Amino acid sequence: MSERKRVRKGVFPAAGLGTRFLPATKAMPKEMLPIVDKPVIQYAVEEAIASGIDDILIVTGRGKHAIEDHFDHSFELETILGERGQERLLEMVRQVAGLARVAYTRQKKALGLGHAVLCARDLVGDEPFAVFLADDLIVGEVPAIQQLIDVYNETGATVVAVQRVPRDQVSAYGVVAVKSSDGRVHEVEDLVEKPKPEKAPSDLAVIGRYVLVPEIFPILEETAPGAKGEIQLTDALRQLARNDRVIAVEFEGTRFDTGNKLGFLEATVELALAREDLGPDFAAWLRERCSAIAGGRN
Ligand code: G1P
Numbered sequence: 001m002s003e004r005k006r007v008r009k010g011v012f013p014a015a016g017l018g019t020r021f022l023p024a025t026k027a028m029p030k031e032m033l034p035i036v037d038k039p040v041i042q043y044a045v046e047e048a049i050a051s052g053i054d055d056i057l058i059v060t061g062r063g064k065h066a067i068e069d070h071f072d073h074s075f076e077l078e079t080i081l082g083e084r085g086q087e088r089l090l091e092m093v094r095q096v097a098g099l100a101r102v103a104y105t106r107q108k109k110a111l112g113l114g115h116a117v118l119c120a121r122d123l124v125g126d127e128p129f130a131v132f133l134a135d136d137l138i139v140g141e142v143p144a145i146q147q148l149i150d151v152y153n154e155t156g157a158t159v160v161a162v163q164r165v166p167r168d169q170v171s172a173y174g175v176v177a178v179k180s181s182d183g184r185v186h187e188v189e190d191l192v193e194k195p196k197p198e199k200a201p202s203d204l205a206v207i208g209r210y211v212l213v214p215e216i217f218p219i220l221e222e223t224a225p226g227a228k229g230e231i232q233l234t235d236a237l238r239q240l241a242r243n244d245r246v247i248a249v250e251f252e253g254t255r256f257d258t259g260n261k262l263g264f265l266e267a268t269v270e271l272a273l274a275r276e277d278l279g280p281d282f283a284a285w286l287r288e289r290c291s292a293i294a295g296g297r298n
Contacts, residue, residue, distance in 0.1 A: 004156055004163035007149050007211055008055055009129040010048040013116035014041060015061030015107040020260060029064045031134050033258070036275065037243035040258050041071060043132040049100055051126060056102045057123045058164055059116045063161035068104060073097045079210045112230025118220040126214050128152060131233075133208025137267050139274075140253025144209050149249045151185065152211040157245035158237065162186070163255060170200040174234035176248045179250070181246065184250035188241050192235035193227045204236065204248060207255055 018030025025033070031041035045056055052295060060067060079253060081090040107119045130145050138144040138161075148159040162176060177190040178201075192201060210233070213293040219236045237246060256261035256270070272282045292298060 004153065005127045006052070007128050007130055008053060008153060009124055009127065010045075010053040010056055010145070011117060011120045011124065011129055011131045012041065012044065012056065012134060013107070013113055013131070014058050014064060014067060014134065015110060015116055017110065021264075027032045027063070029060075029067055030259075031064075032066050032070065033264070035137065035258060035264070036272050036278070040137060041067060041134040041135050042070070042099075044132040045071070045099060046131060047138070047143045047145055048130065051130075051135060051143045053145070053147055054101060055123075056100045057120050057129075058102060058104050059107050059119050061107050061110065062103055068102075071097060071099065071102045110230075112225070112228070112232055114220050114223055114231035114233040114236050117233055118217060118231070121217045124214065124217075128211060128213050131208075131210040131212060135257060135259030136208035137256045137258050138207070138209070138251065138253045139256075139271070140251070142252065144207075144251040144253050144255075145211070148209055148211045148249055151247055151249050152261045155245065155247060156213075157247045158213050158216070158240060159211040159247045159249055160188070160191075160237065161251050162204040162248040163207050163250060164203050165205040167197045167200070167203055170195060170197050171204060173205035173207075174232075174237075175200045175202060176204045176206065178204065178248070184252075186248040186250070188237075188246040188248050190241060191234050191238045191246075193232045204250070206248075207249070207251070213240075214246070215244065 014031045016030065021030050021033060032039045048056060058067060078090060103123055105119050105123055107116045144161055149169055151159045151228030163280050171194050174191055174193045175195055176188045176293055179187040179189040190201065216236055219239045223231050223236045226235045240246060256267035273279050
């Protein structure tokens, strides 16, 4: 156990085109869409930092400069806020720039999630690392990635986050086949990317949090395009699971799929309700709105 390396680095694939949110994402990265007033990717970066991750490695693509600017200082804005004495806003803006050490690398072609992770190989080096798909926004008492890191620290195994989903939704996910289970912790026998419901080995869907061992990189290099013609992380994990231990953890917390419009709206409503400054007024408005809808007056 003392030999085990700490999970210090987090990889954030962020090169996707965001076609589901056009036209909003025509000139703006989908990772910068706000839930209330914070970009989606910042929630995941904060989750990483809260879990002891020091290095944020973002895999970007063309048209993603706004992400780099967001995690950098904005001298003009900071100067103006300072001159105006808007200390609270100034503090907030500075805090974002000071959140973490952030490095960027480019995924030059949209060849899939597995390929995006492979692009971070040199930045990660020979150590375990976390992967965050920022579209999956997870809120809860203990950060989801911390729950995975805890299992990694005990076992040294590769760990993936999973959640039970209705059978008719499994084809949107990677799905695990389980060898044995201990409560919410499952030993993985196999994984399948986006199976048809009748072919799915379980209802345990992979959600966008992983703790990976560096042995995944040579496997990713050899992984052929799979579902959607893309190099799939799930396929590399499937190969890894043949010889190595892979564990699936049913994390505790609420997950929102902000990558689709309904999930995005649900996250917006829930997080707005949870806000001290907005929650009470928003709840009052929502109650009225709901009773109008219930009365058939929408
Ligand atoms: C990706 C992964 C999939 C995983 C999902 C979680 O799919 O390929 O295995 O279940 O994220 O959100 P995508 O949502 O990019 O199609």
